[in-house]
Amino acid sequence: MSLKSTGLHHRNLPLVLLQARERVLxxxxxxxxxxxxxxQQWRIVRVLYATTSLEPREIVEACRISSPSMAGVLSRMQELGLVTRRRVNHDQRRVRVALTPRARAMAARMAPQIEATYSRIEQCMGNEFIARFQSTLDQLLATLPEYGSGEAGRDGSSKYEDAAANIVFDIV
Amino acid sequence: MSLKSTGLHHRNLPLVLLQARERVLxxxxxxxxxxxxxxQQWRIVRVLYATTSLEPREIVEACRISSPSMAGVLSRMQELGLVTRRRVNHDQRRVRVALTPRARAMAARMAPQIEATYSRIEQCMGNEFIARFQSTLDQLLATLPEYGSGEAGRDGSSKYEDAAANIVFDIV
DNA sequence: ATCAATTTGCTAATCTATTAGCGAATTTCC
DNA sequence: GGAAATTCGCTAATAGATTAGCAAATTGAT
Structure with missing residues (x-):
């Protein structure tokens, strides 16, 4: 009725996804x-907690944090005593990032609270709903290509330098 | 095998949602x-294009942009000649934001490209998949409460001051 | 009428996102 | 072996997000 003809008939999918993410978060x-x-710091702690150490580009890929952001984030985390950074010997460009014992203890302390929160969400939405939701998201990510992949661009690399084989610990 | 026991058995749902949103975006x-x-500017253009004018708190609600961010965004958009801001007469606190003819022309020019992109996405994923995906997201938003809603907080208002009745033009 | 509480939009400070690009180390190709 | 292309981590600049808080205008209660 009061809606003008805008020529935009689809709903704003990125916006709805943003709302959903914020709601969960x-x-x-x-x-x-x-x-x-x-x-962002938690995402990094999360993936490092599941392994032992990773290189920045791996964290960039796994946590979906852009490379320029990663520099500052790791720098602050280092000052906070959450991570350590040391050069790799045989390749002076590369860096190894690892959690400090302090950060590891913090992650261990947070883990049960995180798990409890997931349980509450599942209780609210239903376990199968969440399961179906996850697989729907997986299907989207598996089917819909990143725009620019397989394009005329000479490198084919995305914002997150998806060169390194998907180590992807996308397991919150 | 190589996965340590972290006590974190759930996947990172906010991260997966972030990935999905980025993929679509x-x-x-x-x-x-x-x-x-x-x-963010496009989200604002989008909702203003569908109406005539809105007040900042309405845009904040509809576009999921926090109030502090909104100040800067609108300020920049005004300098770019995309929006106008004028005080409401009977309430000197409030402001009315409207698109300039220039911004309206830009939106009209962009609309078919946006629609074409949605069509390509639907073609890739299947129309019903997208439809089901949308309704799944809607169900999540309808069922899972914002944390803090109905809590001890004395006002019950969220980050986006959801006081104003849901005008919510979440129609990309 | 007056004082308290709420609403609205805003600023400040810190952190992250985006885009562009750079230097050094390494690999590839000839 | 040496030049070109690539990889890796980083800096710079601008835009937004998050948290906290604040002044002015309005509303509500007394």
Missing amino acids: SHFRPILNANGITE | SHFRPILNANGITE
């Missing part, structure tokens, strides 16, 4: 705030 | 870049 944010770390 | 970003506007 709102349940975890208190845990992060209580431990004094940001979302 | 990558298809629209070229259009935005070609027109020299950012994602």
Whole structure:
């Protein structure tokens, strides 16, 4: 009725995805705030906690944090005593990032709270809903190509330098 | 095998949602870049294009841009000649934001490109997949409460001051 | 009418995203 | 072996997100 003819008939899918992400994140944010770390820092802690050490480009790929951002984030995390960075011997360009014992202890302390939050979300939405939701998201990511992949661009590399084989520990 | 026992058994849902959003957005970003506007600016143009004018808190709600960010975004858009801001007469606190003819022309020029991109995405994923995906996201947003809603907080208002009845033009 | 509480838009400070690009180390090709 | 292309991590500049808070205008209660 009061809607003008805009020629835009589709809903804003990125916006809806943003809303959904924020809605979910709102349940975890208190845990992060209580431990004094940001979302991005937690993503990094999360993947490093599941391994032992990674190189920046691997973290960039796994955490979907752009390379320029990663520099500052790791720098701050180092000052906070959360990670250590040391050069790789046989390749002076590369760096190894690892969690400090302090950060590892923090992750261990946070893990049960994170898990409990997932349980509450599953209880609210239903376990199968979440399972189906996850597989739907997986299907989207498996089917819809990143725009520019297989394009005329001479390198074919994306924003996150998806060169390194998908190590992808996208397991919150 | 090589996975240590971290106590974190759930996948990182916010991260997967971030990936999905970025994947979808990558298809629209070229259009935005070609027109020299950012994602957030486009969200604002989009909702204002569908109406005539809105107040900042309504845009904040509809576009999921926080109030502090909105100040800077609108300020830049005003300098770019995309929007106008004028005080409401009977309430000197409030402001009315409207698109300039220039921005309206730009939106009209972008609309078919945006629509074509949605068509390509639907063609890739299947129309029903996208439809189901949308309704799944809607169900999540309808069922999972924002953390803190109905909590001890004395006002119950969220980050986006969801006071104003959902005008929500979440129609890309 | 007056004082308290709320609403609206805003600023400040810190952190992350995006885009562009750079230097050094390494690999590839000839 | 040496030049070209690539890889890796980084800096710079601008835009947004997050958290906290604040002044002015309005509303509500007394």
